[in-house]
Amino acid sequence: MIVRRIVLAFSLSALATIAIASTANIGERQQIMKSNGGATKPVVAMLKGEAPFDLAVVQKSLANYQDNIGKFVTLFPDDSKSGEKTSASPKIWEDMAGFKAAADKFAADAKMASTTIIDETSFKANMPNVLKNCGSCHEAWRVKDPQ
Amino acid sequence: MGRLIRSVLAAVTLAAFSAYWLSGFDAYTVFRSDGRLTSSRPPNAANGKVLFAAGGCFSCHASPSSPDRLHLGGGQPLKTPFGVFYPPNISPDPLDGIGRWTQVQFIRALREGTAPDGHSYYPAFPYPSYRHITPDDAADLFAYIRTLPAVSGRAPDHDLAFPYSVRRGLGLWKLAFLEGTAIDNDPARPANWNRGRYLVEGVGHCAECHSPRSLAGTIIAEKRLAGGPNLEGKGFVPNLTPDKTGLGEWSEAEIASLLKDGFTPEFDSVGGAMADVVRNTAQLSDADRMAIAVYLKSLPPIAGQSRSK
Numbered sequence: 001m002i003v004r005r006i007v008l009a010f011s012l013s014a015l016a017t018i019a020i021a022s023t024a025n026i027g028e029r030q031q032i033m034k035s036n037g038g039a040t041k042p043v044v045a046m047l048k049g050e051a052p053f054d055l056a057v058v059q060k061s062l063a064n065y066q067d068n069i070g071k072f073v074t075l076f077p078d079d080s081k082s083g084e085k086t087s088a089s090p091k092i093w094e095d096m097a098g099f100k101a102a103a104d105k106f107a108a109d110a111k112m113a114s115t116t117i118i119d120e121t122s123f124k125a126n127m128p129n130v131l132k133n134c135g136s137c138h139e140a141w142r143v144k145d146p147q
Numbered sequence: 148m149g150r151l152i153r154s155v156l157a158a159v160t161l162a163a164f165s166a167y168w169l170s171g172f173d174a175y176t177v178f179r180s181d182g183r184l185t186s187s188r189p190p191n192a193a194n195g196k197v198l199f200a201a202g203g204c205f206s207c208h209a210s211p212s213s214p215d216r217l218h219l220g221g222g223q224p225l226k227t228p229f230g231v232f233y234p235p236n237i238s239p240d241p242l243d244g245i246g247r248w249t250q251v252q253f254i255r256a257l258r259e260g261t262a263p264d265g266h267s268y269y270p271a272f273p274y275p276s277y278r279h280i281t282p283d284d285a286a287d288l289f290a291y292i293r294t295l296p297a298v299s300g301r302a303p304d305h306d307l308a309f310p311y312s313v314r315r316g317l318g319l320w321k322l323a324f325l326e327g328t329a330i331d332n333d334p335a336r337p338a339n340w341n342r343g344r345y346l347v348e349g350v351g352h353c354a355e356c357h358s359p360r361s362l363a364g365t366i367i368a369e370k371r372l373a374g375g376p377n378l379e380g381k382g383f384v385p386n387l388t389p390d391k392t393g394l395g396e397w398s399e400a401e402i403a404s405l406l407k408d409g410f411t412p413e414f415d416s417v418g419g420a421m422a423d424v425v426r427n428t429a430q431l432s433d434a435d436r437m438a439i440a441v442y443l444k445s446l447p448p449i450a451g452q453s454r455s456k
Contacts, residue, residue, distance in 0.1 A: 033415070034413075036414075037413055037414035037415055038414070040410065040414040040416075041414045044408065044410060044414065048404075087382070087418075131408070131416075134409065134410075134416030135409045135416050135417070135418070135422045135425065135426075136422070137418075138416050138417065138418025138419070138422055139418050139419065139420075139422030139423065141418075142418035142419065143377070143382045143418070143419055
Protein backbone atom coordinates (compact mmCIF):
# COMPACT_ATOMS: atom_id res chain seq x y z
CA MET A 1 0.00 0.00 0.00
CA ILE A 2 2.66 2.46 1.03
CA VAL A 3 4.81 1.41 -1.86
CA ARG A 4 1.98 2.06 -4.23
CA ARG A 5 1.44 5.50 -2.78
CA ILE A 6 5.09 6.33 -3.11
CA VAL A 7 5.11 5.19 -6.71
CA LEU A 8 2.00 7.25 -7.38
CA ALA A 9 3.50 10.32 -5.75
CA PHE A 10 6.67 9.92 -7.78
CA SER A 11 4.76 9.52 -11.03
CA LEU A 12 2.65 12.55 -10.29
CA SER A 13 5.61 14.72 -9.47
CA ALA A 14 7.41 13.48 -12.57
CA LEU A 15 4.38 14.42 -14.66
CA ALA A 16 4.21 17.81 -12.99
CA THR A 17 7.89 18.40 -13.73
CA ILE A 18 7.37 17.59 -17.38
CA ALA A 19 4.38 19.93 -17.55
CA ILE A 20 6.34 22.74 -15.89
CA ALA A 21 9.31 22.13 -18.15
CA SER A 22 7.29 22.47 -21.38
CA THR A 23 5.36 25.46 -20.05
CA ALA A 24 8.66 27.07 -19.20
CA ASN A 25 9.92 26.40 -22.74
CA ILE A 26 6.86 28.00 -24.29
CA GLY A 27 7.06 31.00 -21.97
CA GLU A 28 10.74 31.46 -22.73
CA ARG A 29 10.10 31.22 -26.49
CA GLN A 30 7.50 33.94 -26.22
CA GLN A 31 9.84 36.13 -24.15
CA ILE A 32 12.56 35.76 -26.76
CA MET A 33 10.20 36.75 -29.55
CA LYS A 34 9.12 39.80 -27.53
CA SER A 35 12.77 40.67 -27.11
CA ASN A 36 13.23 40.41 -30.89
CA GLY A 37 10.25 42.73 -31.30
CA GLY A 38 11.85 45.18 -28.86
CA ALA A 39 15.07 45.06 -30.87
CA THR A 40 13.18 45.63 -34.12
CA LYS A 41 11.18 48.66 -33.03
CA PRO A 42 14.01 51.26 -33.09
CA VAL A 43 15.47 49.77 -36.27
CA VAL A 44 12.21 50.08 -38.21
CA ALA A 45 11.76 53.63 -36.91
CA MET A 46 15.18 54.46 -38.41
CA LEU A 47 14.30 52.74 -41.70
CA LYS A 48 11.14 54.80 -41.94
CA GLY A 49 13.04 58.00 -41.10
CA GLU A 50 11.05 58.46 -37.90
CA ALA A 51 14.18 58.27 -35.77
CA PRO A 52 17.76 59.41 -36.52
CA PHE A 53 20.19 56.69 -37.62
CA ASP A 54 22.21 55.34 -34.69
CA LEU A 55 24.80 52.69 -35.57
CA ALA A 56 25.25 51.58 -31.95
CA VAL A 57 21.54 50.80 -31.60
CA VAL A 58 21.52 48.91 -34.90
CA GLN A 59 24.53 46.83 -33.87
CA LYS A 60 22.92 46.07 -30.53
CA SER A 61 19.76 44.84 -32.22
CA LEU A 62 21.73 42.66 -34.63
CA ALA A 63 23.65 41.14 -31.72
CA ASN A 64 20.37 40.57 -29.86
CA TYR A 65 18.91 38.70 -32.81
CA GLN A 66 21.91 36.38 -32.98
CA ASP A 67 21.90 35.63 -29.23
CA ASN A 68 18.14 35.21 -29.15
CA ILE A 69 17.75 32.92 -32.11
CA GLY A 70 20.56 30.60 -30.99
CA LYS A 71 18.71 30.06 -27.72
CA PHE A 72 15.29 30.01 -29.35
CA VAL A 73 15.75 26.88 -31.45
CA THR A 74 16.77 24.83 -28.38
CA LEU A 75 13.37 25.43 -26.75
CA PHE A 76 11.25 23.05 -28.81
CA PRO A 77 11.29 19.66 -27.09
CA ASP A 78 8.61 17.17 -28.10
CA ASP A 79 6.52 17.93 -25.03
CA SER A 80 6.13 21.61 -25.89
CA LYS A 81 3.91 21.31 -28.96
CA SER A 82 0.83 22.74 -27.31
CA GLY A 83 -0.36 24.70 -24.32
CA GLU A 84 0.17 28.23 -23.03
CA LYS A 85 -1.34 29.69 -26.19
CA THR A 86 1.67 28.67 -28.20
CA SER A 87 1.62 29.80 -31.80
CA ALA A 88 4.26 27.28 -32.83
CA SER A 89 3.24 25.37 -35.95
CA PRO A 90 3.18 21.55 -35.70
CA LYS A 91 5.40 21.70 -38.79
CA ILE A 92 8.36 22.56 -36.53
CA TRP A 93 8.38 19.04 -35.10
CA GLU A 94 7.74 17.45 -38.47
CA ASP A 95 10.74 19.18 -39.99
CA MET A 96 13.06 20.22 -37.17
CA ALA A 97 16.01 20.38 -39.58
CA GLY A 98 14.18 22.82 -41.83
CA PHE A 99 13.17 24.91 -38.84
CA LYS A 100 16.75 25.07 -37.56
CA ALA A 101 18.01 25.94 -41.04
CA ALA A 102 15.60 28.90 -41.13
CA ALA A 103 16.87 30.03 -37.72
CA ASP A 104 20.48 29.65 -38.86
CA LYS A 105 19.75 31.75 -41.92
CA PHE A 106 18.35 34.54 -39.73
CA ALA A 107 21.44 34.42 -37.48
CA ALA A 108 23.75 34.38 -40.51
CA ASP A 109 21.94 37.32 -42.14
CA ALA A 110 22.14 39.30 -38.88
CA LYS A 111 25.84 38.48 -38.53
CA MET A 112 26.57 39.48 -42.11
CA ALA A 113 24.66 42.74 -41.64
CA SER A 114 26.66 43.56 -38.52
CA THR A 115 29.77 43.74 -40.70
CA THR A 116 28.25 45.31 -43.83
CA ILE A 117 26.31 48.03 -42.00
CA ILE A 118 28.72 50.86 -41.29
CA ASP A 119 26.62 53.95 -42.03
CA GLU A 120 23.08 55.02 -42.85
CA THR A 121 23.34 54.13 -46.56
CA SER A 122 24.57 50.59 -45.93
CA PHE A 123 21.96 50.29 -43.16
CA LYS A 124 19.10 51.11 -45.53
CA ALA A 125 20.52 48.75 -48.13
CA ASN A 126 21.12 45.74 -45.86
CA MET A 127 18.72 45.89 -42.95
CA PRO A 128 15.54 44.93 -44.87
CA ASN A 129 17.21 41.66 -45.84
CA VAL A 130 17.56 40.78 -42.15
CA LEU A 131 13.99 41.78 -41.33
CA LYS A 132 12.63 39.65 -44.18
CA ASN A 133 13.41 36.66 -41.98
CA CYS A 134 10.66 37.70 -39.54
CA GLY A 135 7.91 37.33 -42.10
CA SER A 136 9.28 34.28 -43.90
CA CYS A 137 9.80 32.34 -40.66
CA HIS A 138 6.41 33.27 -39.27
CA GLU A 139 4.80 32.31 -42.55
CA ALA A 140 6.27 28.83 -42.50
CA TRP A 141 6.58 27.99 -38.81
CA ARG A 142 3.93 29.87 -36.94
CA VAL A 143 0.15 29.58 -37.05
CA LYS A 144 -2.31 32.31 -36.25
CA ASP A 145 -2.94 32.89 -32.59
CA PRO A 146 -4.62 29.78 -31.22
CA GLN A 147 -7.04 30.03 -28.33
CA MET B 148 -56.44 7.49 -53.14
CA GLY B 149 -54.96 6.88 -56.54
CA ARG B 150 -55.53 10.52 -57.36
CA LEU B 151 -53.75 11.65 -54.18
CA ILE B 152 -50.70 9.52 -54.96
CA ARG B 153 -50.68 10.85 -58.49
CA SER B 154 -50.82 14.47 -57.24
CA VAL B 155 -48.01 13.86 -54.77
CA LEU B 156 -45.93 12.20 -57.48
CA ALA B 157 -46.61 15.12 -59.80
CA ALA B 158 -45.61 17.62 -57.10
CA VAL B 159 -42.43 15.74 -56.27
CA THR B 160 -41.50 15.45 -59.92
CA LEU B 161 -42.15 19.13 -60.45
CA ALA B 162 -40.05 20.03 -57.39
CA ALA B 163 -37.22 17.81 -58.61
CA PHE B 164 -37.32 19.36 -62.07
CA SER B 165 -37.42 22.87 -60.60
CA ALA B 166 -34.48 22.16 -58.31
CA TYR B 167 -32.56 20.74 -61.24
CA TRP B 168 -33.35 23.70 -63.42
CA LEU B 169 -32.74 26.29 -60.68
CA SER B 170 -29.38 24.73 -59.87
CA GLY B 171 -28.45 25.02 -63.52
CA PHE B 172 -26.14 27.51 -65.06
CA ASP B 173 -28.41 30.43 -65.75
CA ALA B 174 -30.75 30.65 -62.77
CA TYR B 175 -28.59 33.12 -60.82
CA THR B 176 -28.04 35.19 -63.92
CA VAL B 177 -31.73 35.25 -64.73
CA PHE B 178 -33.14 35.87 -61.28
CA ARG B 179 -30.56 37.83 -59.29
CA SER B 180 -27.57 39.17 -61.14
CA ASP B 181 -27.24 42.86 -61.99
CA GLY B 182 -26.01 41.54 -65.33
CA ARG B 183 -23.06 43.92 -65.58
CA LEU B 184 -20.63 41.92 -67.70
CA THR B 185 -19.23 44.42 -70.15
CA SER B 186 -16.60 47.09 -69.67
CA SER B 187 -17.11 50.62 -70.84
CA ARG B 188 -13.59 51.44 -72.01
CA PRO B 189 -10.41 49.90 -73.43
CA PRO B 190 -8.64 47.82 -70.77
CA ASN B 191 -5.79 49.25 -68.72
CA ALA B 192 -3.33 46.49 -67.80
CA ALA B 193 -1.43 48.78 -65.40
CA ASN B 194 -4.55 49.16 -63.27
CA GLY B 195 -5.03 45.41 -63.61
CA LYS B 196 -1.60 44.87 -62.09
CA VAL B 197 -2.57 46.94 -59.03
CA LEU B 198 -5.80 44.94 -58.64
CA PHE B 199 -3.88 41.69 -59.07
CA ALA B 200 -1.67 42.68 -56.12
CA ALA B 201 -4.65 43.86 -54.05
CA GLY B 202 -6.42 40.56 -54.67
CA GLY B 203 -3.31 38.47 -54.18
CA CYS B 204 -4.38 36.22 -57.06
CA PHE B 205 -1.06 34.38 -57.08
CA SER B 206 -1.38 33.44 -53.41
CA CYS B 207 -3.74 30.70 -54.56
CA HIS B 208 -3.14 30.36 -58.29
CA ALA B 209 0.69 30.32 -58.51
CA SER B 210 2.18 26.99 -59.55
CA PRO B 211 3.58 25.45 -56.37
CA SER B 212 6.54 24.00 -58.29
CA SER B 213 7.59 27.28 -59.88
CA PRO B 214 9.73 29.85 -58.10
CA ASP B 215 8.17 32.54 -60.32
CA ARG B 216 4.93 33.54 -58.65
CA LEU B 217 3.58 34.94 -61.90
CA HIS B 218 3.34 31.41 -63.28
CA LEU B 219 -0.35 30.93 -62.60
CA GLY B 220 -0.55 27.20 -63.27
CA GLY B 221 -2.65 26.52 -60.16
CA GLY B 222 -2.75 23.28 -58.21
CA GLN B 223 -1.57 24.45 -54.80
CA PRO B 224 -3.88 22.63 -52.35
CA LEU B 225 -6.16 24.71 -50.13
CA LYS B 226 -7.17 22.51 -47.20
CA THR B 227 -10.51 23.38 -45.60
CA PRO B 228 -13.14 21.59 -43.48
CA PHE B 229 -15.12 21.08 -46.73
CA GLY B 230 -12.25 19.20 -48.32
CA VAL B 231 -9.20 20.07 -50.41
CA PHE B 232 -9.54 22.61 -53.20
CA TYR B 233 -7.03 22.81 -56.04
CA PRO B 234 -7.15 26.28 -57.61
CA PRO B 235 -7.18 26.07 -61.41
CA ASN B 236 -4.67 27.25 -63.99
CA ILE B 237 -5.47 30.91 -64.78
CA SER B 238 -2.40 31.54 -66.90
CA PRO B 239 -3.01 32.60 -70.52
CA ASP B 240 -2.35 29.08 -71.79
CA PRO B 241 -4.92 28.41 -74.53
CA LEU B 242 -5.52 24.77 -73.59
CA ASP B 243 -5.08 24.52 -69.83
CA GLY B 244 -5.49 28.15 -68.76
CA ILE B 245 -7.75 31.03 -69.74
CA GLY B 246 -6.04 31.92 -73.03
CA ARG B 247 -9.17 31.39 -75.10
CA TRP B 248 -11.54 33.14 -72.75
CA THR B 249 -13.35 36.28 -73.83
CA GLN B 250 -13.42 39.36 -71.64
CA VAL B 251 -17.09 38.80 -70.87
CA GLN B 252 -16.41 35.21 -69.80
CA PHE B 253 -13.70 36.43 -67.43
CA ILE B 254 -15.91 39.15 -65.96
CA ARG B 255 -18.69 36.61 -65.46
CA ALA B 256 -16.34 34.17 -63.73
CA LEU B 257 -15.16 36.88 -61.39
CA ARG B 258 -18.46 38.62 -60.66
CA GLU B 259 -20.90 35.69 -60.83
CA GLY B 260 -18.78 32.62 -60.14
CA THR B 261 -19.78 31.02 -63.42
CA ALA B 262 -17.29 29.33 -65.74
CA PRO B 263 -17.46 29.71 -69.53
CA ASP B 264 -18.95 26.20 -69.82
CA GLY B 265 -21.74 27.21 -67.42
CA HIS B 266 -20.74 25.39 -64.27
CA SER B 267 -20.46 27.27 -61.01
CA TYR B 268 -17.27 27.70 -59.02
CA TYR B 269 -16.99 26.83 -55.36
CA PRO B 270 -16.89 30.01 -53.29
CA ALA B 271 -13.39 29.02 -52.15
CA PHE B 272 -12.81 31.24 -55.19
CA PRO B 273 -14.06 34.34 -53.37
CA TYR B 274 -16.52 35.64 -55.95
CA PRO B 275 -18.99 36.79 -53.27
CA SER B 276 -16.33 39.50 -52.72
CA TYR B 277 -15.24 39.80 -56.35
CA ARG B 278 -18.90 40.47 -57.09
CA HIS B 279 -18.09 44.06 -56.09
CA ILE B 280 -15.32 44.51 -58.66
CA THR B 281 -16.54 46.81 -61.41
CA PRO B 282 -16.67 45.33 -64.92
CA ASP B 283 -14.07 47.91 -66.01
CA ASP B 284 -11.66 46.80 -63.28
CA ALA B 285 -12.35 43.13 -64.04
CA ALA B 286 -11.48 43.78 -67.68
CA ASP B 287 -8.24 45.46 -66.57
CA LEU B 288 -7.37 42.45 -64.45
CA PHE B 289 -8.02 40.18 -67.43
CA ALA B 290 -5.77 42.34 -69.62
CA TYR B 291 -2.97 42.14 -67.05
CA ILE B 292 -3.23 38.36 -66.56
CA ARG B 293 -2.98 37.94 -70.33
CA THR B 294 0.46 39.62 -70.24
CA LEU B 295 1.79 36.88 -67.91
CA PRO B 296 3.51 33.68 -69.08
CA ALA B 297 1.37 30.81 -70.35
CA VAL B 298 1.79 27.69 -68.21
CA SER B 299 0.61 24.29 -69.37
CA GLY B 300 -0.87 21.62 -67.13
CA ARG B 301 -4.06 21.40 -65.16
CA ALA B 302 -4.69 21.27 -61.44
CA PRO B 303 -6.15 18.08 -59.95
CA ASP B 304 -9.90 17.93 -59.33
CA HIS B 305 -11.11 19.20 -55.96
CA ASP B 306 -11.27 16.50 -53.33
CA LEU B 307 -14.39 17.31 -51.29
CA ALA B 308 -16.60 15.57 -48.78
CA PHE B 309 -20.26 14.86 -49.58
CA PRO B 310 -22.51 16.87 -49.95
CA TYR B 311 -20.06 19.59 -50.97
CA SER B 312 -18.87 17.32 -53.76
CA VAL B 313 -22.18 17.83 -55.60
CA ARG B 314 -21.21 20.74 -57.81
CA ARG B 315 -24.73 21.30 -59.04
CA GLY B 316 -25.73 22.36 -55.53
CA LEU B 317 -23.69 25.50 -56.13
CA GLY B 318 -26.32 26.84 -58.51
CA LEU B 319 -28.82 26.82 -55.66
CA TRP B 320 -26.22 28.15 -53.24
CA LYS B 321 -25.62 31.16 -55.47
CA LEU B 322 -29.31 31.73 -55.93
CA ALA B 323 -29.75 31.79 -52.16
CA PHE B 324 -26.60 33.57 -51.00
CA LEU B 325 -24.80 35.48 -53.75
CA GLU B 326 -25.75 39.15 -53.73
CA GLY B 327 -27.27 40.33 -56.96
CA THR B 328 -25.90 43.85 -56.80
CA ALA B 329 -22.51 45.32 -56.00
CA ILE B 330 -21.48 48.02 -53.54
CA ASP B 331 -21.70 51.49 -54.94
CA ASN B 332 -19.82 54.70 -54.22
CA ASP B 333 -21.24 56.40 -51.13
CA PRO B 334 -21.22 60.12 -51.97
CA ALA B 335 -21.62 61.02 -48.29
CA ARG B 336 -18.20 59.51 -47.56
CA PRO B 337 -14.74 60.76 -48.58
CA ALA B 338 -13.09 59.29 -51.65
CA ASN B 339 -10.44 57.39 -49.69
CA TRP B 340 -13.11 55.69 -47.55
CA ASN B 341 -14.87 54.55 -50.71
CA ARG B 342 -11.59 53.34 -52.16
CA GLY B 343 -10.85 51.51 -48.91
CA ARG B 344 -14.23 49.83 -48.88
CA TYR B 345 -13.82 48.80 -52.51
CA LEU B 346 -10.42 47.24 -51.78
CA VAL B 347 -11.45 45.55 -48.51
CA GLU B 348 -14.88 44.25 -49.52
CA GLY B 349 -14.15 43.67 -53.20
CA VAL B 350 -10.87 42.62 -54.72
CA GLY B 351 -8.98 42.40 -51.39
CA HIS B 352 -11.63 39.93 -50.11
CA CYS B 353 -10.45 40.45 -46.49
CA ALA B 354 -13.76 39.24 -45.01
CA GLU B 355 -13.36 35.83 -46.64
CA CYS B 356 -10.81 34.82 -43.99
CA HIS B 357 -11.44 37.43 -41.28
CA SER B 358 -15.06 36.39 -40.59
CA PRO B 359 -16.78 33.33 -39.15
CA ARG B 360 -18.92 31.23 -41.49
CA SER B 361 -22.27 29.50 -41.16
CA LEU B 362 -22.84 25.82 -41.90
CA ALA B 363 -23.88 26.85 -45.40
CA GLY B 364 -20.41 28.31 -45.87
CA THR B 365 -21.61 31.91 -45.95
CA ILE B 366 -20.11 34.73 -43.93
CA ILE B 367 -22.15 35.52 -40.80
CA ALA B 368 -23.16 39.10 -41.56
CA GLU B 369 -23.27 40.46 -38.02
CA LYS B 370 -19.73 39.16 -37.40
CA ARG B 371 -18.30 40.31 -40.72
CA LEU B 372 -14.58 41.16 -40.41
CA ALA B 373 -14.68 40.42 -36.65
CA GLY B 374 -12.30 37.47 -37.03
CA GLY B 375 -13.04 33.78 -36.99
CA PRO B 376 -11.59 30.31 -36.85
CA ASN B 377 -8.76 29.55 -39.22
CA LEU B 378 -10.28 27.24 -41.82
CA GLU B 379 -6.84 26.13 -42.95
CA GLY B 380 -5.76 24.74 -39.59
CA LYS B 381 -5.53 25.55 -35.93
CA GLY B 382 -5.82 29.00 -34.43
CA PHE B 383 -7.98 31.92 -35.46
CA VAL B 384 -7.91 34.86 -37.80
CA PRO B 385 -7.87 38.26 -36.05
CA ASN B 386 -10.70 40.75 -35.70
CA LEU B 387 -10.32 43.72 -38.08
CA THR B 388 -13.08 45.89 -36.63
CA PRO B 389 -12.14 48.73 -34.25
CA ASP B 390 -13.21 46.80 -31.15
CA LYS B 391 -10.76 46.35 -28.27
CA THR B 392 -10.39 42.70 -29.37
CA GLY B 393 -9.59 43.96 -32.87
CA LEU B 394 -7.95 47.09 -34.23
CA GLY B 395 -9.48 49.41 -31.62
CA GLU B 396 -6.15 50.56 -30.26
CA TRP B 397 -4.44 50.77 -33.63
CA SER B 398 -4.00 54.03 -35.51
CA GLU B 399 -4.73 54.25 -39.21
CA ALA B 400 -1.00 54.71 -39.79
CA GLU B 401 -0.24 51.52 -37.86
CA ILE B 402 -2.67 49.51 -39.97
CA ALA B 403 -1.24 50.95 -43.19
CA SER B 404 2.25 50.19 -41.91
CA LEU B 405 1.41 46.53 -41.23
CA LEU B 406 0.19 46.20 -44.80
CA LYS B 407 3.57 47.49 -45.98
CA ASP B 408 6.15 45.77 -43.78
CA GLY B 409 4.19 43.14 -41.83
CA PHE B 410 4.94 44.52 -38.38
CA THR B 411 2.27 45.06 -35.73
CA PRO B 412 2.57 48.06 -33.39
CA GLU B 413 4.34 45.73 -30.89
CA PHE B 414 6.77 44.71 -33.63
CA ASP B 415 5.51 41.25 -33.96
CA SER B 416 5.69 40.17 -37.57
CA VAL B 417 2.51 38.68 -39.04
CA GLY B 418 2.73 35.05 -40.06
CA GLY B 419 0.74 32.28 -41.68
CA ALA B 420 -1.22 33.24 -44.77
CA MET B 421 -1.05 36.94 -43.83
CA ALA B 422 2.69 37.00 -44.55
CA ASP B 423 1.83 36.35 -48.17
CA VAL B 424 -0.96 38.92 -48.12
CA VAL B 425 1.55 41.53 -46.92
CA ARG B 426 3.83 40.63 -49.82
CA ASN B 427 0.89 41.62 -52.03
CA THR B 428 -0.29 44.72 -50.17
CA ALA B 429 3.31 45.95 -50.01
CA GLN B 430 2.98 46.52 -53.76
CA LEU B 431 0.04 48.89 -53.35
CA SER B 432 0.42 52.65 -53.09
CA ASP B 433 0.65 54.33 -49.68
CA ALA B 434 -2.69 55.97 -50.52
CA ASP B 435 -4.38 52.59 -51.09
CA ARG B 436 -2.97 51.13 -47.87
CA MET B 437 -4.18 54.19 -45.99
CA ALA B 438 -7.60 53.91 -47.64
CA ILE B 439 -7.90 50.35 -46.34
CA ALA B 440 -6.98 51.56 -42.85
CA VAL B 441 -9.48 54.44 -42.99
CA TYR B 442 -12.28 52.07 -43.99
CA LEU B 443 -11.44 49.45 -41.32
CA LYS B 444 -11.33 52.11 -38.59
CA SER B 445 -14.75 53.38 -39.71
CA LEU B 446 -16.46 50.01 -39.20
CA PRO B 447 -18.77 49.46 -36.24
CA PRO B 448 -16.74 47.74 -33.50
CA ILE B 449 -17.73 44.09 -33.12
CA ALA B 450 -16.44 41.95 -30.26
CA GLY B 451 -14.42 38.97 -31.41
CA GLN B 452 -11.91 36.60 -29.89
CA SER B 453 -9.14 38.49 -28.14
CA ARG B 454 -5.74 38.29 -29.65
CA SER B 455 -3.21 36.54 -27.45
CA LYS B 456 -0.18 38.69 -26.70
